[in-house]
Amino acid sequence: MSATLTLSRPNRKLRRQIEAVVLVLLACASGVAVLTTIGIVLSVVYESLRFFSEVPVWKFLFGTEWAPTAEPGAFGIIPLLGGTLLITLIAILVAGPLGLLSAVYLAEYANLKARRIIKPVLELLAGIPTVVLGFFAALTVAPFIRRAGEAFGLSVASESALAAGLVMGMMIVPLISSLSDDIINAVPQSLRDGSYALGATQSETIKKVVLPAALPGIVSAFILATSRAIGETMIVVMAAGLAANLTFNPLAAVTTVTVQIAALLVGDQEFDSAKTLSAFALGLILFIITLALNVVALRVVRKYREAYE
Amino acid sequence: MNSSDLTAKRRSAERRFKYYGLAAIAVTVIFLAILILDIVVKALPAFTVNQLVLPVTIDATKVDASNPAAGDFPALLKETLAKEFPDVQSRGDKKKLNALLSARAADGLQEQVASDPSLIGKTIAVPISLSSGADLHLKGFTDAQLDEKQAAWLAALKDKGFIQHGFAWSFFTQGDSREPESAGIKGALIGSILVICVTLMFALPLGVAAALYLEEFAPKNRMTDLIEVNINNLAAVPSIIFGLLGLAVFLNGFGLPRSTALVGGLVLALLVLPTIIIASRAAIRSVPPSIKEAALGVGASHMQAVFHHVLPLAVPGILTGTILGVARALGETAPLLMIGMIAFIVDVPHGFTDAATVLPVQVFLWSDLPEAAFKSRTAAAILVLLVLLFCINAVAIYLRNKFERRW
Amino acid sequence: MNDMSFQTIMTPAIPKIAAAREAKIIASAVDVHYGDKQAIKNLSISIPDRAVSAFIGPSGCGKSTFLRSINRMNDTIPGCKVTGKITLDGEDIYARNLDVVELRARIGMVFQKPNPFPKTIFENVAYGPRIHGLARDKQDMERIVVESLKKAGLFEEVKDRLTQPGTGLSGGQQQRLCIARAIAVNPEVILMDEPCSALDPIATARIEELIHELKENFCIVIVTHSMQQAARVSDLTAFFHLGVLVEVGDTDVMFTKPQDKRTQDYITGRFG
Numbered sequence: 001m002s003a004t005l006t007l008s009r010p011n012r013k014l015r016r017q018i019e020a021v022v023l024v025l026l027a028c029a030s031g032v033a034v035l036t037t038i039g040i041v042l043s044v045v046y047e048s049l050r051f052f053s054e055v056p057v058w059k060f061l062f063g064t065e066w067a068p069t070a071e072p073g074a075f076g077i078i079p080l081l082g083g084t085l086l087i088t089l090i091a092i093l094v095a096g097p098l099g100l101l102s103a104v105y106l107a108e109y110a111n112l113k114a115r116r117i118i119k120p121v122l123e124l125l126a127g128i129p130t131v132v133l134g135f136f137a138a139l140t141v142a143p144f145i146r147r148a149g150e151a152f153g154l155s156v157a158s159e160s161a162l163a164a165g166l167v168m169g170m171m172i173v174p175l176i177s178s179l180s181d182d183i184i185n186a187v188p189q190s191l192r193d194g195s196y197a198l199g200a201t202q203s204e205t206i207k208k209v210v211l212p213a214a215l216p217g218i219v220s221a222f223i224l225a226t227s228r229a230i231g232e233t234m235i236v237v238m239a240a241g242l243a244a245n246l247t248f249n250p251l252a253a254v255t256t257v258t259v260q261i262a263a264l265l266v267g268d269q270e271f272d273s274a275k276t277l278s279a280f281a282l283g284l285i286l287f288i289i290t291l292a293l294n295v296v297a298l299r300v301v302r303k304y305r306e307a308y309e
Numbered sequence: 310m311n312s313s314d315l316t317a318k319r320r321s322a323e324r325r326f327k328y329y330g331l332a333a334i335a336v337t338v339i340f341l342a343i344l345i346l347d348i349v350v351k352a353l354p355a356f357t358v359n360q361l362v363l364p365v366t367i368d369a370t371k372v373d374a375s376n377p378a379a380g381d382f383p384a385l386l387k388e389t390l391a392k393e394f395p396d397v398q399s400r401g402d403k404k405k406l407n408a409l410l411s412a413r414a415a416d417g418l419q420e421q422v423a424s425d426p427s428l429i430g431k432t433i434a435v436p437i438s439l440s441s442g443a444d445l446h447l448k449g450f451t452d453a454q455l456d457e458k459q460a461a462w463l464a465a466l467k468d469k470g471f472i473q474h475g476f477a478w479s480f481f482t483q484g485d486s487r488e489p490e491s492a493g494i495k496g497a498l499i500g501s502i503l504v505i506c507v508t509l510m511f512a513l514p515l516g517v518a519a520a521l522y523l524e525e526f527a528p529k530n531r532m533t534d535l536i537e538v539n540i541n542n543l544a545a546v547p548s549i550i551f552g553l554l555g556l557a558v559f560l561n562g563f564g565l566p567r568s569t570a571l572v573g574g575l576v577l578a579l580l581v582l583p584t585i586i587i588a589s590r591a592a593i594r595s596v597p598p599s600i601k602e603a604a605l606g607v608g609a610s611h612m613q614a615v616f617h618h619v620l621p622l623a624v625p626g627i628l629t630g631t632i633l634g635v636a637r638a639l640g641e642t643a644p645l646l647m648i649g650m651i652a653f654i655v656d657v658p659h660g661f662t663d664a665a666t667v668l669p670v671q672v673f674l675w676s677d678l679p680e681a682a683f684k685s686r687t688a689a690a691i692l693v694l695l696v697l698l699f700c701i702n703a704v705a706i707y708l709r710n711k712f713e714r715r716w
Numbered sequence: 717m718n719d720m721s722f723q724t725i726m727t728p729a730i731p732k733i734a735a736a737r738e739a740k741i742i743a744s745a746v747d748v749h750y751g752d753k754q755a756i757k758n759l760s761i762s763i764p765d766r767a768v769s770a771f772i773g774p775s776g777c778g779k780s781t782f783l784r785s786i787n788r789m790n791d792t793i794p795g796c797k798v799t800g801k802i803t804l805d806g807e808d809i810y811a812r813n814l815d816v817v818e819l820r821a822r823i824g825m826v827f828q829k830p831n832p833f834p835k836t837i838f839e840n841v842a843y844g845p846r847i848h849g850l851a852r853d854k855q856d857m858e859r860i861v862v863e864s865l866k867k868a869g870l871f872e873e874v875k876d877r878l879t880q881p882g883t884g885l886s887g888g889q890q891q892r893l894c895i896a897r898a899i900a901v902n903p904e905v906i907l908m909d910e911p912c913s914a915l916d917p918i919a920t921a922r923i924e925e926l927i928h929e930l931k932e933n934f935c936i937v938i939v940t941h942s943m944q945q946a947a948r949v950s951d952l953t954a955f956f957h958l959g960v961l962v963e964v965g966d967t968d969v970m971f972t973k974p975q976d977k978r979t980q981d982y983i984t985g986r987f988g
Contacts (some may be wrong), residue, residue, distance in 0.1 A: 012815055026519070026526060027527070029518030043556075044550070044554075104330050129669050129694065133344075134676075233547070233642075280553060602792075606898065607898060609817070622834065
């Protein structure tokens with residue numbers, strides 16, 4: 001037992017060297033995520049700059065006409081943002097109440113057995129590929145709304161914003177309900193007990209104590225859901241139109257940023273024409289909007305967590 | 310208002326509120342049920358097929374024994390069919406009669422004779438594909454595009470017992486086609502498998518390595534914070550943006566081949582990487598530190614403690630997270646449209662650099678086609694996709710329940 | 717409380733056990749910081765070989781922190797900084813060219829809660845020798861495992877189920893398995909961080925008996941919050957209070973004639 005500590009054993013150096021290499025490899029792997037972000041930013045910004053050298057930024061941001069295939073093309077993003085906003089609004093109006101009420105029921109009323117059945121069903125809905133929802137929106141929901149509208153004497157476009165928005169809303173119900181469920185569960189039981197001790201009913205406690213306490217978290221859930229709806233592509237590609245109408249009539253056809261990106265880049269791409277490059281400018285706008293929403297939502301959630309820790 | 314009235318009112322408000330919650334869940338569940346039911350109903354016709362089983366005499370004058378594959382089999386079929394309906398004489402009617410058959414009806418016959426030239430001169434009964442309109446008409450779809458005469462001929466063939474109804478194996482064994490009756494999902498299915506293989510090959514090792522680094526080795530500094538924030542945000546970037554990345558970097562930058570499983574898999578790997586990192590970190594974090602301390606206590610290095618003890622115990626959690634990431638990748642469509650995986654591809658891909666398509670893209674492609682038969686094929690492809698996803702998720706849940714450890 | 721300086725009282729001036737044995741570990745002027753918080757203040761002690769030294773004191777007094785400084789387990793805690801000098805057989809264990817892994821092979825550790833690896837009993841014991849390359853072949857490894865289990869007094873109880881998971885044993889057996897695991901690496905020192913706090917009295921008695929046997933061959937340092945345990949098993953006792961080593965001396969003397977008032981108060985149960 002006279003082995004001294006500092007005397008080197010032959011395999012010690014080798015082990016240290018191998019471990020140093022492995023550590024570098026591991027660090028590089030975590031760098032890939034950063035590289036991905038850099039890659040996204042660089043590729044989108046680079047092609048966008050080429051686009052803005054042909055079409056002035058202010059014409060892109062404030063133009064009210066979108067006709068990329070015309071000669072000369074018109075590249076005003078306003079109608080696309082309008083369409084995106086309209087469909088997202090419909091989606092949130094559908095998903096907000098449904099998701100939040102489901103979450104309240106799951107967190108406050110449902111027993112363990114009911115939770116065990118309902119949660120997987122919601123997860124099932126969350127796991128359905130959006131191309132499937134798009135198919136359903138285009139071939140089942142849209143014709144149904146059209147027929148229903150006609151029965152009331154309304155003229156409904158065959159690719160109405162309503163159909164796409166409704167199905168998109170159902171898509172984000174699980175997102176809102178699972179996030180809100182977690183947040184409601186994180187509200188300390190002591191707050192509820194305090195309310196019950198004053199003789200409040202369960203619904204009064206939920207409405208007056210639990211939900212206000214959970215409000216920041218719920219707001220961030222809604223922001224995340226909005227971001228998700230804005231970035232969703234397949235449902236709108238299949239169920240919303242290509243015509244860039246600036247309207248707030250949910251029965252009319254509108255188009256969205258993502259639909260246009262897909263339409264411009266599917267098929268022939270010419271990287272020297274404003275038409276193809278405009279897709280990257282749209283991608284840049286989409287990236288900025290969704291990133292901003294995510295950052296805000298994550299920040300709100302973090303603040304909220306700190307408040308209860 | 311006295312107090313008992315008020316109490317009654319509060320009670321009913323209580324009940325109402327609870328019912329709102331139940332109603333919200335009911336609406337969601339009903340939506341899901343209608344969605345699935347709608348797809349199943351639409352898909353069912355695509356899983357069965359009506360075929361014509363007509364004894365055909367392989368005429369030696371039409372088929373040369375030395376080169377049987379070059380024989381004029383379509384003409385042979387048409388003649389045989391014409392013999393069944395001797396009273397069909399006008400050119401127009403004959404054309405209509407032949408329109409009952411698929412444009413590729415003679416393929417099966419040709420194949421069989423080519424592989425066994427001794428059949429020449431004999432009479433054989435081979436299943437012959439009907440046109441999709443005839444097939445749908447036989448399945449009871451009145452809006453199938455057949456006129457009265459065609460319908461009558463078809464009924465006659467059926468009465469004579471020449472129509473065979475069976476499971477549509479061809480839907481699973483054939484690639485894409487312009488003819489709905491011979492369009493299958495084999496190409497898309499193989500394409501999906503290839504893409505997922507590429508995705509897993511890149512995303513799993515990278516994700517686990519990144520998670521190990523961030524959870525176990527990374528110094529707690531601003532750089533690490535930045536990586537963490539970055540990963541959280543990347544997880545919420547719209548998938549179509551990853552398609553733009555793939556287009557600009559992998560195709561235009563690195564010059565990788567368009568439309569291939571390789572590029573598709575790479576893009577999806579970057580897409581699911583944040584999910585896998587986040588899940589793996591949670592799995593690694595859930596391994597109690599006492600296990601690592603025990604290893605350190607007997608003189609294991611930090612790296613040895615992590616790779617010998619922490620990682621093996623985190624594997625079930627990592628696998629569950631990875632499987633859920635794969636499920637997401639399997640259903641992803643939008644980014645693949647950007648990198649040209651939307652082309653019409655008949656051949657089944659054989660490698661990672663062959664032009665390929667995947668199931669969800671196939672669904673998208675078919676959903677745009679006008680033929681009624683493609684509608685049912687789209688729904689059927691969706692059903693296959695959903696069953697696949699369901700199985701994958703079931704595996705994940707099984708793994709989670711089986712290996713979940715309580716410390 | 718007349719004496720609040722960081723000066724340690726020796727009881728008696730040179731403890732008998734320290735005179736009888738060589739000093740294995742010598743700490744001089746050790747400070748330990750967790751970020752801004754100082755956990756150990758100016759600690760100096762000499763720990764004798766082939767004897768049991770017990771660290772006692774109220775919760776948060778720094779006794780576990782100091783124990784973990786001896787095999788540098790504190791390295792794994794971010795923000796933890798150790799200054800001063802700790803030597804093992806005269807060698808500075810915080811020397812820059814020292815391999816912490818080999819240090820820990822020479823200084824084994826048993827933790828508060830039994831923490832067997834979720835592997836077989838055999839694999840639990842074999843892990844240390846395997847990573848250090850101590851066994852020449854399979855037979856040699858089996859010999860090491862069996863011997864270690866015998867030394868830990870566990871072999872008779874588990875000899876028929878060496879291939880079963882170590883996590884299936886009772887708490888006391890698990891802790892003895894952890895001791896066997898530490899012994900298998902052939903260490904010179906065994907650190908025990910409240911090894912009996914999660915065990916019932918019978919299992920505790922079994923471990924104490926084992927400690928008594930092990931001190932023939934090892935330098936044992938044990939942290940305990942039970943004064944009775946310290947009195948039963950140790951030769952040398954060190955009393956910690958608020959990060960300061962207040963008094964150190966032969967166990968029998970410390971428990972009968974403590975010099976410092978704080979030691980006296982603690983031993984007589986005034987605080988703790």
